[in-house]
Amino acid sequence: xxxxxxxxxxxxxxxxxPPQKVIRFDKSYFKxxxxxxxxxxxxxxxxxxxxxxxxxxxxxSIFYNILYWSGNILTTFLLLMYVFHFVExxxxxxxxxxxxxxxxxxTLGYIATTIFAATIGDSAGYAVTFFGVCAIGIYGLDCYxxxxxxxxxxxxx
Numbered sequence: 001x002x003x004x005x006x007x008x009x010x011x012x013x014x015x016x017x018p019p020q021k022v023i024r025f026d027k028s029y030f031k032x033x034x035x036x037x038x039x040x041x042x043x044x045x046x047x048x049x050x051x052x053x054x055x056x057x058x059x060x061s062i063f064y065n066i067l068y069w070s071g072n073i074l075t076t077f078l079l080l081m082y083v084f085h086f087v088e089x090x091x092x093x094x095x096x097x098x099x100x101x102x103x104x105x106x107t108l109g110y111i112a113t114t115i116f117a118a119t120i121g122d123s124a125g126y127a128v129t130f131f132g133v134c135a136i137g138i139y140g141l142d143c144y145x146x147x148x149x150x151x152x153x154x155x156x157x
Contacts (some may be wrong), residue, residue, distance in 0.1 A: 048131035055124035095156035103143035
């Protein structure tokens with residue numbers, strides 16, 4: 001019954017072609033934890049920027065403006081890279097490592113500027129301090145998540 005079974009083994013099937021890496025808009029990223037953290041960081045940056053502009057301290061506002069603009073530009077850039085799946089298309093770049101160091105630098109920068117903002121002493125300074133502490137928590141959590149994913153060897157998206 002099975003006499004010719006070993007003489008004609010089935011031909012090995014060809015592996016399927018790799019999936020195409022297409023740039024596309026994916027609004028579901030906004031519902032993930034990293035997407036929510038980036039949106040919350042942008043909101044904290046913006047509200048803190050408005051509060052520091054209301055205050056009368058020019059020393060704190062110089063440092064906070066530098067941190068605000070660099071944070072908003074880079075966080076918006078990273079958000080767009082993930083939303084449009086550039087991260088998948090350019091998967092050879094060390095996205096997690098770069099974002100880990102970026103979040104660590106932003107956390108340290110917000111610690112310094114929040115200390116400056118706390119010394120203003122008026123209600124705008126306290127508001128800036130509050131949103132600075134929120135940004136420290138957001139960037140710190142994102143930094144921790146990126147570090148864990150980087151060390152585990154997970155893909156960035």
